[in-house]
Amino acid sequence: MRISVIGCGYLGAVHAACMAQLGHEVVGVDVDAAKVEALASGSAPIFEPGLEDLLQAGAASGRLTFATGTAAVRGARVHFVAVGTPQRRGENAADLSYVDAAIEGLLPHLAPGDLVVGKSTVPVGTAARLQERLDEAGSGAVLAWNPEFLREGFAVRDTISPDRLVYGVPAGEPGERARTLLDEVYADALGRGTPLIVTDYATAELVKAAANAFLATKISFINAMSEIADAAGADVTALADALGHDVRIGRRFLNAGIGFGGGCLPKDIRAFTARAEELGRGESVAFLKEIDAINLRRRQQMVDMVVEALDGSVFQKKVTVLGLAFKPESDDVRDSPALDVAVRLHGLGAHVVATDPAAIPTSLRLHPQLGFATDTRDALRGAEAVVLVTEWPQYRDLDPVEVGGLVASRLVLDGRNVLDAAAWRAAGWTYRGMGRP
Template sequence: MRISVIGCGYLGAVHASAMAELGHEVIGIDVDERKIAALAAGRPSFFEPGLPEILASATETGRLRFSTDIADAADAQVHFLAVGTPQTAGSSAADVSYVDAAFAALLPHLAEDAIVVGKSTVPVGTAARLAGRLAEEAPHASLAWNPEFLREGFAVKDTLEPDRLVYGVAEGDRHAASVLDQIYRAALEAGTPRIVTDYATAELVKVAANAFLATKISFINAMSEIADATGADVTALADALGHDARIGRRFLNAGVGFGGGCLPKDIRAFTARAEELGRGEALAFLKEVDAINLRQRQRVVDLAVLALGGSVHRKKIAVLGVTFKPDSDDVRDSPALDVAVLLKGLGADVVATDPEGIENARARHPQLDYTTSSREALHDADLVVLVTEWREYRALDPDATGRLVAGRRIIDGRNVLDPVAWRAAGWDYRGLGRP
C-alpha cells in the first residue's frame, strides 16, 4: 500500500522504516530538513537497535523516501500521524499543537477514500475532535486511531511483531479496519490479537497501559522503602509476589525508578485530562505514583552521601549510565542523569559514562564530566553509582573493578548486581531495599 508517515522523530522513523520493511511504499514527512536529510541517507538521529539496518534496506530498495513537503504525501492511501505530544510548559497536560498542525497541513492533500491514522499518544477526546473536523473539511476521507506500544530498545520488533493491534474507528466504519488489516497482514497471519473499538477506548489503551506499568514500578519501589526500614529483601519479596499469576514478576524490579519520554509525561497528562473531565479523583493516585518515582532518585543520592561518611564534597564518583534505560540514547527525564546532577550539586567530582547517551546528556547538562570509557570513569573513584543497567555494567567483575577504584564502595541503583559476590570482594555494597 502507499503510506505516508507524518512526523519522523522516534516513533515516525521507526514506523516508516518498519512499514517499508513489510513491503509497503512509504514516504516520511517532517519539517526538520536536517532530520530528513539524515534519514534519506540512512542515518537515524537517535540510537535504536535494528533501525539502521531496516532503514538502509528500505531506502536502498526505493520503498522508503523522505520529504519536507507534505504535498508529496498526496498520493498515499493511508496517512499515519506520528508527531510528538510533549508535556506543556508550566502544566502536566499534553501539548497536542503538533498533532493539530500536522492534521491541518494534511487536510488539503487527502485523496478520495484516504484514511488518516493517529499513532501519537493523545488526551482522550482528541480523535473525536479531529474526526469532526475531517467530516467538515474533508468528508471524502476517514479517521482511525491505532496507538503504538513501542519499548525503546525493542521498537523495531514491537512494530514488526506487535503483541496486539488496536483500531479505534467510527461506528460502522468497516473500511478503515479493513485497510489496517491489509497493512498489518503479516502480524495478523502470525496470530497477533486484534481489537477494533471506538476512538476513546483506543486512545485510553496506551495511557492506561503506561499508568498501570508506572504504578507497578512505583509499588515495588514503595515496598523497597519498607524493606529498608525493616531489614527485608525487596528482591526476594518481588520473586515471591511474581509467582502469583494475578501479579506477575515483570516490572517488579526496585531501583532508581522510571523515566524517558513516555511514562512520566503520559501519567501526568492522563491525570490532567481526568481533571479536565471532572474526574480528577479517579486518577489522584497517579500523583503519588509520580512522587514515589521521583523520590527514588533522592534515595540513591542519600545512599551515596551515607556511603562516603556524610559528605560527597570533592569525592570522585563514577556514575555508570546517563540514559533512562539501556539500549537507548534517550536522556529525557532520566533518573540516572538526575542522580549525576544532584551529586554534582553537592560538590562531588562526578564522571559519568554511558555507551550511547553521552552527547545527549552533555547537551542538557554540560557541567558534568563525561567519558565513553567506563574504565576511565572508574579510575581512582571513591564511589561507584550504577544507575542504568547496561549489559556491560551488569557484567562488571568485582575483583577487577576493585583494582581500578580508590575505594570499594558501590551503590546499585538498579539492584542488578550480586550483593554476595561484591561484598565477598571487599566492597561496601548498597542497593535499594536490600539488606
C-alpha cells in the same frame, strides 16, 4: 500500499522503516531538515537496535523516502500521524499543537477515501475532535486511532511483531473502510495470529493511557515496598521474587530502583490525570499523583545513599556514574533518573564522571558541566564511589575483582538492584542496594 508517516522522531522513524520492511511504499515527513537528511541517508538520529539497518535497506529498495514538505504525501492511501505530544510547559496536560498542525498540514493533500491514522499518545476525546475537523474541511477522509505499545530498545521488533493491535474506528461504513485498510497495512502481523481489538475512538485512546498508568503503578508499588524494606531490614528483591510467582501479579516491572523515566510514562500519567480532571473524574486517578511522587523521590533517595556512604559529604569526591539513559539499549535521556542523579551529585560538589554506551552525546548537550568518559575503565579509575543507575549489560557483568584495582575506594551503590551483592562483597566491596539489607 503507499503510506505516509507524519513526524519522524522516535515513533515515526521506527514506524516508517518497519512499514517499508514489510513491503509498503513509505514516505516519512518531518519539518526538521537535518533529521530528514540523516534518515534519507540511512543514518538513524536515535539509538535503537536494528533501526539503521532497516533505514538503509528501505532506501536501497526504493520503498522508503523522506521529505520536509507534506506535498510528498500525495498518492498515499494511509497517513500515519506520529508526532510528539509533550507535556505543556508549566502544566500536566499534553501539548496537542503538533498533532493539530499535522492534521492541518495533511488537509490540502487528502483525497476522499483516504485514511488518517493517529499513533501519537493523546488524551481521550482527541480522535473525535480530529474527525470533526476532517469532516468540516470536506476531506472525505476517515480517521482511525491505532495506539503504539513500543518498548525503547525493542521498538523494531515490537512494530514488526506486535503483541496486539488496537484499532479505534468510527461506527458504520467509515469504520469498516478504516478496518479494511488497516488490515491491509498489518497483513503480515495479522497473518501470524496477532490479537486484534477493534473498538471506538475513546477506548483506543484509553488503552494506551491505561497501559502506561498500570506499568507506572507497578514500578512505583515495588519502589514503595523498597522504602518499607529499608526501614524494616527486609530484602525487596526476594520480596519481588515471591510476589512474582503469583500469576495474577507476575515478576516483570517489579524491579525496585531509582524509578522510571523517558519520554512516555512520566508525561503520560500526568496527562492522563489532567484529562480525568477535565472530565470531572479526577478522583478516579488521584492515585497517579502519588505514583509520580514516589517515582520522583527515588532519585533523591539514591543521592542521599551516596552522601551517607561517603560519610556525609560528596564535596570534591570522585563519583563514577554508570549510565545516563533512562533505560538500556537507548540513548534517550528525557526525564532520565540516571542523568538526574548525576546532575544532583554534581550540584552537591562531587566530581562526577559519567559514562554510557549510547547517551553521552545527548547528555553532554544538556549538561556540559558534568564529566564524561566513553570508556568504562577510564570512568572507574580513581573513583571513591561507583553508582550504577542504568542497567546496561556491560555494567551488570562487570568483574568486581578486576575493577576493584581501578578505584580508590571499593564502594558500589546499585540503583537498579542488578548486581550480585554476594560476589561484590566477596571481592572486598561495600555494596549497597535500594531496599536490600
